[in-house]
Amino acid sequence: MFIPNKPKVLIQGITGKEGRRALTFMQASHTSVVAGVTPGKGGQSVNGVPVYNSVAEAFAHHPDINLSTLYVPPRFVLGAFKELVDTLRQRQLSSFFVHIISEGIPLKDTALILELGRQLNITILGPSSIGLIKPGEFKIGSIGGVDNNSFAPGSIAILSKSGGLASEVALIVKSHGFGQSLVAGLGGDILIGSSFHDFFSYLEKDTQTKLVILVGEVGGTYEQQAAKAIQLGQLTKPTIAFVSGLFTETLPKGVALGHAGALIEGQQSTRQAKLNAFQEAGVHLAPTLHDIGLLVVDLLK
Amino acid sequence: MNLYEFEAKQLLARYGFDLLPSKLIQSPHLDFNLPFSGPYVLKAQLLSGNRAKRGGILFASSLSELQFKLKQLFQTSFTNERLDSVLIEPKITFQQEYFLSLTYSTDYRGPVLLFSQFGGSGIETRSSQVQTFPLSLRQPNFPSLPIPKTYLNKLYQLFLKEDVRLLEINPLVKTSSSQWIPLDAKIILDEAAFFRHPQRHFPPRSLLGRPPTPREIKAKQVDRLDHRGSAGASYFDFGSGVGVLASGGGASIIIMDTLLANHLHPANYTEYSGNPTRQKVKALTQIVLSHKLNSLLVVGGNANFTDIYETLMGVMDAILELNPLPKFPIVIRRGGPRWQEAFSALEQLKHQYHLNLHLFGPDVPMSFAVDYLVKLLQSSR
Numbered sequence: 001m002f003i004p005n006k007p008k009v010l011i012q013g014i015t016g017k018e019g020r021r022a023l024t025f026m027q028a029s030h031t032s033v034v035a036g037v038t039p040g041k042g043g044q045s046v047n048g049v050p051v052y053n054s055v056a057e058a059f060a061h062h063p064d065i066n067l068s069t070l071y072v073p074p075r076f077v078l079g080a081f082k083e084l085v086d087t088l089r090q091r092q093l094s095s096f097f098v099h100i101i102s103e104g105i106p107l108k109d110t111a112l113i114l115e116l117g118r119q120l121n122i123t124i125l126g127p128s129s130i131g132l133i134k135p136g137e138f139k140i141g142s143i144g145g146v147d148n149n150s151f152a153p154g155s156i157a158i159l160s161k162s163g164g165l166a167s168e169v170a171l172i173v174k175s176h177g178f179g180q181s182l183v184a185g186l187g188g189d190i191l192i193g194s195s196f197h198d199f200f201s202y203l204e205k206d207t208q209t210k211l212v213i214l215v216g217e218v219g220g221t222y223e224q225q226a227a228k229a230i231q232l233g234q235l236t237k238p239t240i241a242f243v244s245g246l247f248t249e250t251l252p253k254g255v256a257l258g259h260a261g262a263l264i265e266g267q268q269s270t271r272q273a274k275l276n277a278f279q280e281a282g283v284h285l286a287p288t289l290h291d292i293g294l295l296v297v298d299l300l301k
Numbered sequence: 302m303n304l305y306e307f308e309a310k311q312l313l314a315r316y317g318f319d320l321l322p323s324k325l326i327q328s329p330h331l332d333f334n335l336p337f338s339g340p341y342v343l344k345a346q347l348l349s350g351n352r353a354k355r356g357g358i359l360f361a362s363s364l365s366e367l368q369f370k371l372k373q374l375f376q377t378s379f380t381n382e383r384l385d386s387v388l389i390e391p392k393i394t395f396q397q398e399y400f401l402s403l404t405y406s407t408d409y410r411g412p413v414l415l416f417s418q419f420g421g422s423g424i425e426t427r428s429s430q431v432q433t434f435p436l437s438l439r440q441p442n443f444p445s446l447p448i449p450k451t452y453l454n455k456l457y458q459l460f461l462k463e464d465v466r467l468l469e470i471n472p473l474v475k476t477s478s479s480q481w482i483p484l485d486a487k488i489i490l491d492e493a494a495f496f497r498h499p500q501r502h503f504p505p506r507s508l509l510g511r512p513p514t515p516r517e518i519k520a521k522q523v524d525r526l527d528h529r530g531s532a533g534a535s536y537f538d539f540g541s542g543v544g545v546l547a548s549g550g551g552a553s554i555i556i557m558d559t560l561l562a563n564h565l566h567p568a569n570y571t572e573y574s575g576n577p578t579r580q581k582v583k584a585l586t587q588i589v590l591s592h593k594l595n596s597l598l599v600v601g602g603n604a605n606f607t608d609i610y611e612t613l614m615g616v617m618d619a620i621l622e623l624n625p626l627p628k629f630p631i632v633i634r635r636g637g638p639r640w641q642e643a644f645s646a647l648e649q650l651k652h653q654y655h656l657n658l659h660l661f662g663p664d665v666p667m668s669f670a671v672d673y674l675v676k677l678l679q680s681s682r
Contacts, residue, residue, distance in 0.1 A: 114411060148638060161551065191405055247570075255508045266425070289667065
């Protein structure tokens, strides 16, 4: 996983409603947004950030871009991503971070995006990810808005499939007097570019991080993959896990609730299977969101 | 969207796959000739699995037995599902049944081919015998299996072109004349890709074991009003009780978990998030208010970028249009952009219209709002 220390951000879809808001959010957190792209709107500027017609043009003027965030409607995400990838190939860039916020991208498009990403060895956060914040340093995407009062610099890393819960858990942690080293919304889709365990080597090396909180839900196997990675010693810092979905288990199989990926299809995708996996890996389980705060106090006192 | 077996087979036929002759029947009376002779298989068209174990597959050797079994099948009650149609096919002999599935895997984060040479019903209990092969989207790399690669490739093309989430053939059999035939097929279509297939017209359906209710259908329409945020994309109609307007895919589940833990019956499940417009939230609220409610719960986490003022005003727009105004408790817990502005406006409306409104900001946990509602409902009893 590559997370730039000093992001130089490109916003694809900068002139759209959410693209503009994201720019405001990132600027309020002193993140350096250097360029935007909207085809046909080149030559304009938004909040002092120049807009270009194409990704190639943006890179020609700003060769230091090391991160792109995609604020385009779901059906255009694949096209926007391919355009970015073409430019990265031409420029032979591989230390690159892509954030995708769009929700409701066709599964096949996401699969192709992830396959291309693996080939180029770039880091992809999302789709359907609210973003990532390192409080006091920078913000990628829309996490926390301008300032939703959830974040403060500190020693706790929070990884959550749900963007709303990322923020909520950050607030719980903060209300107990702790700050965060990194908070990321991974996205609730079936296929995501960065899952819990993809962050582990980064968090293990990060001296600021003392404790990790994983917020999971029913569906898929990402929680089990995280538990396995912990058992293999990829994350040795104290870890707390919360998994939602008691209610989902009362519904027939195959019903997705809340997120596209939050559906129970096999035995592995149930809440209980995930809790068992975490328990076997020695992870502290929080039965409710509220308990996360109590566990944090217990572990960091 | 889950397809019925007959719909899945129609799709396979369109791609030139060999299938058995069949007849779809919607009533227990056989008043026509079948284009094939017996023995016969009668298959209940159901969306949920384990059909054979649930008595959904019957056999008949003659037309008169077929008539009898057909009546029997239509009289069978299937838990969680209503039987609308039965597919009749000739019963054939084969040597071996294979299990074949194309789907997307969270382990490989891409498409996979699942295969077992011991297919047939009960495959989920033999999962250790199922092999998984990751596939590339651009250069398919099919493994060497008893099934010809041209056949696998043709299936994969259907899977990709039709934006399929799951294509499962169980069993796939080889006949004595060396023909490959899917005896059963399960297809789940990716609803996010429906815009690429405007010609599709599948009747609405629900996995809850009944046709979708008018509220559920309407909520989906509300979500498609525009592409701004999501509101009503998933809606479950549970009748009467606590009206739920949750925010955030993750937070909404926690709300439901907490209601369940407190033995409260939700009238519905629905969720809005991603900064939907005021109009969209109003339309969704109107659907929730159409239930027989004992209370309304509007709960979400500390929002990242959803405009709390705009969305809560959408909720109030719908409430204030009710005549008479509701007397039941309305409990709101929200935080995020413009929440203070929203709360002072709500306080004003509360006094102006004498609403039974209870407001909680981001300083109290989400679950507290539910606990509070539990106490309110207990004290009013």
